[in-house]
Amino acid sequence: MTPIAIIDFETTGISPNMGDRATEVAIVMLEGGQVVDRYQSLMNAGVRVNSFITQLTGITNEMVQAAPPAEQVMREAARFVGGRPMVAHNAAFDKKFWQAELARCGQDGSHAFACTLLLSRRLYPQAPNHKLGTLAAMHHLPSSGRAHRALADAEMAAHLLAQMQHDLKTRYGCTQADHALLMGLQRTSRHMVGHYLKQRAQGSIKAHFKSN
Numbered sequence: 001m002t003p004i005a006i007i008d009f010e011t012t013g014i015s016p017n018m019g020d021r022a023t024e025v026a027i028v029m030l031e032g033g034q035v036v037d038r039y040q041s042l043m044n045a046g047v048r049v050n051s052f053i054t055q056l057t058g059i060t061n062e063m064v065q066a067a068p069p070a071e072q073v074m075r076e077a078a079r080f081v082g083g084r085p086m087v088a089h090n091a092a093f094d095k096k097f098w099q100a101e102l103a104r105c106g107q108d109g110s111h112a113f114a115c116t117l118l119l120s121r122r123l124y125p126q127a128p129n130h131k132l133g134t135l136a137a138m139h140h141l142p143s144s145g146r147a148h149r150a151l152a153d154a155e156m157a158a159h160l161l162a163q164m165q166h167d168l169k170t171r172y173g174c175t176q177a178d179h180a181l182l183m184g185l186q187r188t189s190r191h192m193v194g195h196y197l198k199q200r201a202q203g204s205i206k207a208h209f210k211s212n
Helices: 051-057 061-065 070-081 091-104 116-123 132-138 150-170 179-186 190-211
Strands: 004-011 022-031 034-042 086-088 113-115
Touching (some): 004 051, 004 070, 004 150, 022 051, 022 070, 022 150, 034 070, 034 150, 070 091, 086 091, 086 150, 091 113, 091 116, 116 132, 116 150, 116 190
Parallel strands (some): 004 086, 086 113
Antiparallel strands (some): 022 034
8 A cells, every 4th residue: 555644733823824834844654554654853934933832832942943944844854755645634734834835945735635634524423523632542542742743743643544544444344445545535425424435345345356
């Protein structure tokens, strides 16, 4: 199965359209349900981190000022991801920063993003909410550091994605729980999820017999 890049940003605010910038990025590479590689770096975008963000993330102005330039970090991140499909929890947020920060480097950020938040609403409607920490606790996923730091959150999202892929295979018979299936599933209305997954499972079975 093609490796998937799971990304998480820490930022100075909610939107690059409002002048907010990234302060940290982490990318975790997931292949066959296992984390196989990681990239993480703070970055200096020349902006100030306010006290609320510092309290939330633990990232201080001193840490950012000592970090490599944002352009350097984003070029490294882009090389690490390559052309692989991407995933994030609440991907609408991370996708905006991925595209905005890469645009500042003159690079293309038009990667396909699947969203574990949207996917969890389809697969786990019984969850009390669909925050990353809540879903991780519900599935007894390992915790690898402080919440609201990029690498810890990216790793937790990777573990959640691996759980989703496992459930898609074991509960729904989707032996190819690949990025294309995830993209289709998150666009499927909730009442059509069972139908969509049944069709995908039947397609997986037919593909298996053809290849054998």
